[in-house]
Amino acid sequence: DAGVIQSPRHEVTEMGQEVTLRCKPISGHDYLFWYRQTMMRGLELLIYFNNNVPIDDSGMPEDRFSAKMPNASFSTLKIQPSEPRDSAVYFCASSPILDTQYFGPGTRLTVL
Amino acid sequence: GENVEQHPSTLSVQEGDSAVIKCTYSDSASNYFPWYKQELGKRPQLIIDIRSNVGEKKDQRIAVTLNKTAKHFSLHITETQPEDSAVYFCAASSGSSNTGKLIFGQGTTLQVKP
Numbered sequence A: 001d002a003g004v005i006q007s008p009r010h011e012v013t014e015m016g017q018e019v020t021l022r023c024k025p026i027s028g029h030d031y032l033f034w035y036r037q038t039m040m041r042g043l044e045l046l047i048y049f050n051n052n053v054p055i056d057d058s059g060m061p062e063d064r065f066s067a068k069m070p071n072a073s074f075s076t077l078k079i080q081p082s083e084p085r086d087s088a089v090y091f092c093a094s095s096p097i098l099d100t101q102y103f104g105p106g107t108r109l110t111v112l
Numbered sequence B: 001g002e003n004v005e006q007h008p009s010t011l012s013v014q015e016g017d018s019a020v021i022k023c024t025y026s027d028s029a030s031n032y033f034p035w036y037k038q039e040l041g042k043r044p045q046l047i048i049d050i051r052s053n054v055g056e057k058k059d060q061r062i063a064v065t066l067n068k069t070a071k072h073f074s075l076h077i078t079e080t081q082p083e084d085s086a087v088y089f090c091a092a093s094s095g096s097s098n099t100g101k102l103i104f105g106q107g108t109t110l111q112v113k114p
Helices: none
Strands: A005-007 A010-013 A019-024 A031-038 A042-050 A053-056 A065-071 A074-079 A088-095 A107-111 B004-007 B010-014 B019-025 B032-038 B045-051 B056-059 B062-067 B072-077 B086-093 B102-104 B108-113
Touching: A005 A088, A010 A019, A019 A088, A019 A107, A031 A074, A042 A065, A042 A074, A042 B102, A053 A065, A074 A088, B004 B086, B010 B019, B019 B086, B019 B108, B032 B062, B045 B056, B045 B062, B072 B086
Parallel strands: A010 A107, B010 B108
Antiparallel strands: A005 A019, A019 A074, A031 A042, A031 A088, A042 A053, A065 A074, A088 A107, B004 B019, B019 B072, B032 B045, B032 B086, B056 B062, B062 B072, B086 B102, B086 B108
């Protein structure tokens, strides 16, 4: 199994641009999670899905952030417009059953 | 609200010594407690977990203990090695296991000096 796949691994963009992060969960996993990690705030849960349906988006910082899961093998996290304070590492994780989460390699986002 | 406190934030030990990281949680309904290790520039990886029906679990040099009454759990690493140097995160399930959500601690940076 390839594990959770994320793309791109690194993204550098300018303030105001749209950013789209992508995630492919492990096949057969019912849950998908998006996290943001920074030195100041640690690991924050942004949103998670169960069977492609968003369950809890209370961690999404503001309306500039949106996430979708159109099918069981693909999810996107979009930031529009991006701001320098969005710079962070964004992790996607998936879970085959409740609780045990497996993380992807992350996308390091830098907004200039 | 739901919260997981982790201590210490940094820990430095000599190679061969033991290291202990402690976490407390607020939600009495939590019943799953994983520990993740994150090396610099890498993803968090599950190293051990424990469920509420068990008080202790061991895997080679790593052990985790759980005290549900006091709502705290700990990670114990014995005979530490330089490759144990990393950031360690504890987590607790949010409420019962029905939500699938984990609440993470702030992390402990462990440095093992050769």
